[in-house]
Amino acid sequence: MTPLPAESIIAGVTDTASEPLAGGHDTEVVVRVGDTVRRSRGPRSDYAAEVLRHLEAVGYAHAPRHLGVDDEGRDVLTYLPGRTTDHPTQRADGAYARAGAMLRELHDLTTGHPLAGDRECVVHGDPGPFNTIVRDGLPVAFIDWSACRPGDRLDDLGYLAWTWCVQTLGAVPIADQAAHLRELRDGYGDVEAERLVAAVLRQQTRVIDVEGAKSHDTALTATRRAHARDAVAWATADRALVRRHEALLLSALRR
Structure with missing residues (x-):
């Protein structure tokens, strides 16, 4: 650097x-x-x-x-005009495939580059819909690159798949969530169903561990600790959903 x-x-x-x-x-x-x-x-x-x-x-x-x-x-x-989204109703047809393709291009363009160090590529690190600008319902750019770093494709993809497709809140039918997951994976490229679902679970567990530690860190502000507690609750609920419906998610990815 x-x-x-x-x-x-x-x-x-x-x-x-x-x-x-x-x-x-x-x-x-x-x-x-x-x-x-x-x-x-x-x-x-x-x-x-x-x-x-x-x-x-x-x-x-x-x-x-x-x-x-x-x-x-x-x-x-x-400055990139547009909005972020937090529910499928705010996204157009093809939004999930586009998000997957955007992440794949990032990984391909940084594979083997010195910025990736001894890792597979550069990962965005936090490519959730809250860090994705959307116009006319379609994603156009990732923002907030403060977490980018050398890393592994599957970890970044697992986080994207979780935050874009899996949600306990919002009354999204699980069949729709599974379809979104399939569309996003297909937009990114061929990744085995089992490996992708395992990556989703791994990223949820990572957030639980990292934010759990921050929730007790008195060096942080009370506001940041409260956010950490909310993040743990969010990741815990979504991880339970994935585990409960893992067979359905795997089936959708294998079609």
Whole structure:
């Protein structure tokens, strides 16, 4: 990982017309200023900037562009109009296949690249629908790249499949969830049914473990600890749903 070049410092733009945006729970400030988004920098910001610059260079259309760092020390990214979604009724036909294809392209474009280190590829790390911009019901870009890192395709795909297709809340029939899972997997490419469902369960367990630890970490704010408790409850309920309907999900993936 290399530091940002000096020419990427962007000065002279103030927040006189800034608009707060819903950001990640580990990001202090996320605001829109004109056609840009300004985000507080963290320990992995330089790496994320390198990833975004690489994706721009190779023509990956499904990520914001990193424009530099402003004079307040924040990352400057292109603003991507659209919305996020939290229910299938907000998505158009083909949305799940498109999300899978977007993730597959990211993995293919970073496989073997130095940014992937000794791992399979660069993973987004948090490609849920809450980090995906949708227009006319179809996903167009992943945002919030603060969790991107060297990793394994199947872990990223398992998280995408879980957060896009499996939900205890929202009164989504399990048959519909299974169909969405099949569509997303087909959009990504051929992955064995058993391996994908195992990856979903593994990612749910990871969130339970990681957020469970944060829920008791007194170094974090009370708000962040409360979010951690909510995340544990969410992942626990969805994991129970997958285990309860595992045979149905596997059957849908094998058709």
